């Protein structure tokens with residue numbers, strides 16, 4: 549698994565101040581993708597255990613963070629490894645509020661409860677789902693690029709058996 553970007557503090561990829569972690573590799577190939585270089589699983593630097601531990605320590609030691617965001621590429625193409633990273637992060641920092649961005653839909657990710665993708669989804673709190681659709685591009689949207697994409701409250705959706713949209717705690 550490779551890392552293609554890391555911002556220790558960002559306000560662009562989710563609510564509040566978040567550490568944003570970009571995982572290389574994506575096979576969705578959306579037309580108009582903002583960063584096709586990140587489709588390559590070898591792009592960026594190896595996300596070694598040592599690098600993961602450095603980032604975990606930074607997150608655990610930053611009381612200003614509201615949580616983390618996982619982006620790409622698409623972290624669900626490395627679901628098992630990203631899930632292990634989250635396990636170690638939660639072990640060290642307690643359960644951190646986690647947003648995760650993907651080209652998959654919620655329905656695709658919940659189709660097989662035995663899959664690594666489902667296990668990763670269950671560890672997270674907000675899912676920004678769906679492929680980027682160039683014809684539905686909307687720059688007025690916060691936290692996503694096209695109007696087909698949804699911000700989903702994962703625990704509430706899994707508990708109720710239907711998609712529950714995330715509601716912002718901070719309104720402007």
Ligand code: SF4
Pocket residue numbers: 574575576577578581582583584586620621622650651679680
């Ligand atoms: S899912 Fe994201 S990274 Fe992958 S092709 Fe679509 S826009 Fe690009």
